[in-house]
Amino acid sequence: xxxxxxxxxxxxxxxxxxxxxxxxxxxxxxxxxxxxxxxxxxxxxxxxxxxxxxxxxxxxxxxxxxxxxxxxxxxxxxxxxxxxxxxxxxxxxxxxxxxxxxxxxxxxxxxxxxxxxxxxxxxxxxxxxxxxxxxxxxxxxxxxxxxxxxxxxxxxxxxxxxxxxxxxxxxxxxxxxxxxxxxxxxxxxxxxxxxxxxxxxxxxxxxxxxxxxxxxxxxxxxxxxxxxxxxxxxxxxxxxxxxxxxxxxxxxxxxxxxxxxxxxxxxxxxxxxxxxxxxxxxxxxxxxxxxxxxxxxxxxxxxxxxxxxxxxxxxxxxxxxxxxxxxxxxxxxxxxxxxxxxxxxxxxxxxxxxxxxxxxxxxxxxxxxxxxxxxxxxxxxxxxxxxxxxxxxxxxxxxxxxxxxxxxxxxxxxxxxxxxxxxxxxxxxxxxxxxxxxxxxxxxxxxxxxxxxxxxxxxxxxxxxxxxxxxxxxxxxxxxxxxxxxxxxxxxxxxxxxxxxxxxxxxxxxxxxxxxxxxxxxxxxxxxxxxxxxxxxxxxxxxxxxxxxxxxxxxxxxxxxxxxxxxxxxxxxxxxxxxxxxxxxxxxxxxxxxxxxxxxxxxxxxxxxxxxxxxxxxxxxxxxxxxxxxxxxxxxxxxxxxxxxx
Numbered sequence: 167x168x169x170x171x172x173x174x175x176x177x178x179x180x181x182x183x184x185x186x187x188x189x190x191x192x193x194x195x196x197x198x199x200x201x202x203x204x205x206x207x208x209x210x211x212x213x214x215x216x217x218x219x220x221x222x223x224x225x226x227x228x229x230x231x232x233x234x235x236x237x238x239x240x241x242x243x244x245x246x247x248x249x250x251x252x253x254x255x256x257x258x259x260x261x262x263x264x265x266x267x268x269x270x271x272x273x274x275x276x277x278x279x280x281x282x283x284x285x286x287x288x289x290x291x292x293x294x295x296x297x298x299x300x301x302x303x304x305x306x307x308x309x310x311x312x313x314x315x316x317x318x319x320x321x322x323x324x325x326x327x328x329x330x331x332x333x334x335x336x337x338x339x340x341x342x343x344x345x346x347x348x349x350x351x352x353x354x355x356x357x358x359x360x361x362x363x364x365x366x367x368x369x370x371x372x373x374x375x376x377x378x379x380x381x382x383x384x385x386x387x388x389x390x391x392x393x394x395x396x397x398x399x400x401x402x403x404x405x406x407x408x409x410x411x412x413x414x415x416x417x418x419x420x421x422x423x424x425x426x427x428x429x430x431x432x433x434x435x436x437x438x439x440x441x442x443x444x445x446x447x448x449x450x451x452x453x454x455x456x457x458x459x460x461x462x463x464x465x466x467x468x469x470x471x472x473x474x475x476x477x478x479x480x481x482x483x484x485x486x487x488x489x490x491x492x493x494x495x496x497x498x499x500x501x502x503x504x505x506x507x508x509x510x511x512x513x514x515x516x517x518x519x520x521x522x523x524x525x526x527x528x529x530x531x532x533x534x535x536x537x538x539x540x541x542x543x544x545x546x547x548x549x550x551x552x553x554x555x556x557x558x559x560x561x562x563x564x565x566x567x568x569x570x571x572x573x574x575x576x577x578x579x580x581x582x583x584x585x586x587x588x589x590x591x592x593x594x595x596x597x598x599x600x601x602x603x604x605x606x607x608x609x610x611x612x613x614x615x616x617x618x619x620x621x622x623x624x625x626x627x628x629x630x631x632x633x634x635x636x637x638x639x640x641x642x643x644x645x646x647x648x649x650x651x652x653x654x655x656x657x658x659x660x661x662x663x664x665x666x667x668x669x670x671x672x673x674x675x676x677x678x679x680x681x682x683x684x685x686x687x688x689x690x691x692x693x694x695x696x697x698x699x700x701x702x703x704x705x706x707x708x709x710x711x712x713x714x715x716x717x718x719x720x721x722x723x724x725x726x727x728x729x730x731x732x733x734x735x736x737x738x739x740x741x742x743x744x745x746x747x748x749x750x751x752x753x754x755x756x757x758x759x760x761x762x763x764x765x766x767x768x769x770x771x772x773x774x775x776x777x778x779x780x781x782x783x784x785x786x787x788x789x790x791x792x793x794x795x796x797x798x799x800x801x802x803x804x805x806x807x808x809x810x811x812x
Contacts, residue, residue: 178220178243182209187220189231190245190486193237193517194537201475216249230471230535237469237482244488250529251523253573261450261508261533262575263350263732264301265722266618270583271308272316272328273675274621276687283675285339292342294704298624298715299692299722302349304452308336311803312362315399315641316673319360323439333708340447349449351508356420356436357458363407365435366423366783370410380432381414381423382465394467395480400645405482406561415465417458419641427459427493440501450508456494457513457524458488477547485515494524494531503530510534511579518566526573534577534616541585549646549667554591556764559609560747563740567614578610579618586671587622590629598766599626601805603714603784605762608807610631611721612751612760614736619718621676625704626714629671631697635661677808679705720784724809730756739753740772746802748775750812758783758812763802771800779810789790797811 174180176188185191186209195209209215223235264310270668275287285308295303297783307317310325312412317327343350349413359366368377373385385394388406392413397420404413405420413689415424425432438449464485473479494511502509513523513535521535541560543555559580580588589602605625608619634636642665650660670693677696679685680703684695696702707713725731734753741745745765751758759778782799786807800806 176219176239176320178218178223179213180219182217182219182222183215184489184627185242185536186210186215187248188242188245188508189248189519189523191242192519194241196517197515200539222263223307225584231469232263234469234471237472241486245486245520245523247523249519249571250526250573251571253526253528253571257527258507258733259508260349261769262304264616265299265725266302266304266351267298267300268296268304268306268582268618268620269674270306270621272306272692273673275676276689276691277441279687279689281687281691283330284329284683285326285335287343289335289339292346292348296346296348297719299719299726300348300450300619301342304351304353304618305353307353307355309636312360312421314360315419317420318355319358319422321360321362322356322364322440325600337446344447346568349508351450351452352443352448354440354451354455355454355587356425357455358416358418358424361421361423363423366414370407370412373410379426379429382426384413384415384465385411387411392474393465393480394470395465395483396473396478398759399642400649417455424461425459426462427489428461433493433496437500441505444501444505444507448467448507450502450533452509453509453511453808455514456511456532457486457490458484458515459487459493460484481515486520491523491529495529498530498532508533508538512536512543516522521576522574526576527575528573534575536579536582541580548585548665548712549663551662551675552596553664554745556592557744558601560764563609563613564741567736567738576690577618578613578615579620580610581607581620581623582618583620583672584669586667586669587628590628590671594629596628598754598805599628600714601786601803602626604717605764605805605807607714608719608760608784608786608809609717609762610749611718611725612731612758612809614734614751617725620672622672623713624718625677625702627677627702628699630674630694632665632668632670632694635664636665637694638668638670640669640673643670653709661764677703678724679703700741700754717786724784728756729753730758730760739775739778743772745769747774750778759810759812760800761805761808761810763804766804768804769802771802776800778812781811782808783811784809 186195195623199206258552261604269286269288272283274283275291276283277286277290278284307320308327308330309318309320310322310327311317312321326336340350365377365380366585372378386392388408391402391404397403398417399419403415403417405416416422417424428432466483467484468480472482509532511532516535516537522534523539524535540559543558546552570576588606589599607645610686638644647660647664650663654742655681674693675684675691675695677684683691684703686695704715707715730751730753734751737750739748745763746769747764748761789805
């Protein structure tokens with residue numbers, strides 16, 4: 167792209183510093199270091215950074231095969247650009263200033279008593295969302311679906327799931343959202359469809375016909391899979407159809423079939439469908455696993471060593487595919503740009519530098535990406551049972567913010583429908599629930615970037631105390647549980663792993679009232695309602711001026727009132743002080759000092775921050791937000807958050 171700097175080819179004569187200067191190389195190195203819980207200086211040390219790759223290969227001979235190096239070189243040389251740091255005149259687009267609120271429709275509000283949330287239920291709560299202060303709503307899929315993966319397996323893109331309502335209900339919802347001055351974006355799942363989608367069914371009926379190459383269908387015997395790729399939902403990434411003697415690719419559930427984006431007809435149908443929704447007035451899309459749409463031609467076997475490291479064999483052939491940039495530019499040009507539609511891509515495996523290549527303002531691909539390295543501590547994965555250290559969250563955001571320029575913007579989040587609740591990851595005991603909720607909200611809503619709240623986060627929602635596997639509904643959790651049993655784990659061992667990381671923690675119904683069932687439905691919920699959560703409903707919290715909900719409302723009002731929190735610069739203070747996180751947000755002559763205690767103990771403000779505070783605007787400690795309390799403000803109590811006007 168114009169303005170980008172081309173990268174030199176990577177090969178045996180390249181040095182480690184050349185790899186680390188490459189955007190994809192840096193991200194891969196950072197992810198490996200993160201997974202191994204190793205510091206960055208291992209590759210940035212002067213004694214290491216000048217080592218040539220051929221020397222490294224010789225040292226590792228016998229431990230790392232030639233295919234590994236060939237795969238690494240191929241990946242790096244597929245990306246010739248590096249991020250542009252000099253793009254002038256950063257835009258002040260609405261989405262940069264917005265706070266998004268993600269709704270998981272099945273679990274938000276049921277209007278008809280069938281135990282499943284629906285569109286009329288969402289409509290009934292729009293005033294609640296308007297009063298909360300959010301700017302835009304993001305709906306997880308509501309399209310017609312057999313619900314193998316709760317709507318992420320789409321059967322018909324232009325129809326509404328029966329359980330959710332009708333297209334007339336959707337039109338009413340969209341109008342009601344816009345009437346309240348909010349925007350609405352939808353979840354767009356175009357890496358795959360349901361196996362019940364008419365195009366897949368037509369492809370199965372006639373693999374040599376006009377729709378046979380809409381998907382990845384490979385003729386063969388049941389004994390020989392096309393390659394060694396594995397599914398994110400356990401087992402091989404291939405399903406065999408004996409009648410047709412065909413294998414079909416599915417990176418996720420065996421009912422979620424990957425679309426072949428190499429086929430121009432597939433892409434044209436997708437763009438037409440997107441324009442159809444935009445004509446209705448939808449404001450944009452969240453793009454599900456959008457970086458997986460380009461696969462390496464020929465679908466070669468994944469490298470065994472990479473598969474062992476990443477746990478998903480074959481991922482190197484599609485997480486950053488050779489035509490990804492081309493496809494995203496075409497999608498934007500053909501569908502998004504004519505409607506000035508917003509886009510945020512879910513991009514698993516993408517790091518900071520490659521994320522910048524996907525979102526640079528001048529590159530015309532995506533507006534934002536969701537990257538996920540902040541969600542787990544170094545060396546940990548979602549199903550590990552551990553206590554999250556907030557010092558890593560601090561380190562991650564400092565690193566991210568210091569690496570982006572005027573051409574970049576970031577999405578700020580740590581909860582969604584695919585992850586357990588952050589409060590429970592930091593403190594599974596629940597003793598610090600309220601103060602932790604307020605701390606995390608304050609960071610989220612004062613950090614530089616576009617903030618995304620997930621439903622229930624404004625209430626301080628925590629993980630559900632599920633008792634056994636029969637209470638779960640998530641296809642990923644159920645498949646993984648069986649995989650653990652097959653690998654020799656006992657039922658109790660397997661259950662403890664699943665309980666630590668199940669996506670269902672984030673999918674229990676919203677807690678609206680104190681009545682039985684939490685006010686979500688008059689019927690039996692599709693998944694159990696929140697347990698052991700008395701006094702935490704939206705109804706109860708609305709009446710308490712010091713509740714998590716009302717604190718969130720104050721934060722959102724503060725953000726809306728002051729451009730410094732939406733568009734301002736950020737300057738980090740005392741960055742090396744453990745358990746202490748602080749920064750200044752500034753814009754148009756306004757300056758605000760935000761400081762946080764990331765620990766469960768009392769800490770003192772470091773000396774280099776002592777002269778900064780002026781007028782205390784808000785603290786997370788209940789009634790102590792009155793500055794006339796007489797407290798020693800040089801000390802921060804457990805998980806305390808404060809905002810000052812400088």
